[in-house]
Amino acid sequence: MKKTIGGLAVLLEGNQKNRPIIFLHGFPYDHTMWSAQIAALSDDYYCMAYDIRGLGDSSVGDGQFTMESFVDDLEMMVEEFREGEKPILCAFSMGGYIALRALERMEDKFSAVILCDTASNADDNHAKLERSDVIRRINAQGLPTFSKNFIKKCYTDAYKKEHKEVVNKRIAKSMKFNSIGVKGCLFAMLTRNDMTSFLPSITIPTLVMCGEHDGITPPVKMKAMAEQINGAEFVLIKNAAHMSVVENPEECNEAIKAFLAKL
Numbered sequence: 001m002k003k004t005i006g007g008l009a010v011l012l013e014g015n016q017k018n019r020p021i022i023f024l025h026g027f028p029y030d031h032t033m034w035s036a037q038i039a040a041l042s043d044d045y046y047c048m049a050y051d052i053r054g055l056g057d058s059s060v061g062d063g064q065f066t067m068e069s070f071v072d073d074l075e076m077m078v079e080e081f082r083e084g085e086k087p088i089l090c091a092f093s094m095g096g097y098i099a100l101r102a103l104e105r106m107e108d109k110f111s112a113v114i115l116c117d118t119a120s121n122a123d124d125n126h127a128k129l130e131r132s133d134v135i136r137r138i139n140a141q142g143l144p145t146f147s148k149n150f151i152k153k154c155y156t157d158a159y160k161k162e163h164k165e166v167v168n169k170r171i172a173k174s175m176k177f178n179s180i181g182v183k184g185c186l187f188a189m190l191t192r193n194d195m196t197s198f199l200p201s202i203t204i205p206t207l208v209m210c211g212e213h214d215g216i217t218p219p220v221k222m223k224a225m226a227e228q229i230n231g232a233e234f235v236l237i238k239n240a241a242h243m244s245v246v247e248n249p250e251e252c253n254e255a256i257k258a259f260l261a262k263l
């Protein structure tokens with residue numbers, strides 16, 4: 001079922017009596033990046049995936065976003081479930097930035113977290129300059145060039161060769177996003193807090209997953225991140241780069257199911 005909540009495009013799949021999972025997608029994507037996970041989990045879990053404000057079919061508004069406003073949106077989604085229900089968070093990359101900040105602000109609202117191809121650090125000086133340059137380039141050249149170049153970096157060469165149409169479809173979709181929303185997300189990421197010192201304070205069960213060839217949030221960094229979270233499991237996903245959940249859904253889904261079965 002699709003619905004709009006507070007201006008956000010939301011997909012709800014499964015029986016609402018089951019345990020809820022909220023999926024948070026990455027940048028510059030939309031909720032459809034989770035299709036393989038939702039297909040695999042919606043028989044047993046109540047799955048919610050929404051387009052982050054500014055992206056996909058969600059409202060852009062004034063395009064002035066912060067990590068805090070993204071967490072406020074997530075809190076609004078939690079309120080959609082039965083009172084006292086604590087959803088599991090499954091978050092990818094930028095979604096992971098939102099999830100970590102949400103845990104710092106209100107960990108008691110969630111029962112477990114799955115962090116896929118993400119990072120706990122804030123943008124350093126170099127990354128801030130890069131991100132600002134992306135905003136400048138989107139202003140000068142429009143969104144298509146950025147979408148094409150960035151999305152291509154998210155997949156392995158093998159996947160791009162074998163699934164040309166999937167990748168091209170993803171690029172085409174992203175090119176049509178509202179550039180104000182895309183720039184708003186860049187700004188929110190550029191100004192986010194460093195969450196690394198918070199990692200040892202996480203108390204809910206945590207799964208950390210990373211594509212073995214992820215050059216954007218590399219395995220070595222994600223493994224170090226997992227080591228700072230009490231009892232966190234780390235799973236390396238083979239034959240995948242940044243878009244591990246899309247490139248190798250079988251291994252990702254297996255790891256997610258095994259983790260969820262232990263809760």
Ligand code: MLT
Binds near residue numbers: 027028094216
């Ligand atoms: C993402 O996949 O969400 C982005 O790579 C995150 C980022 O640009 O930091």
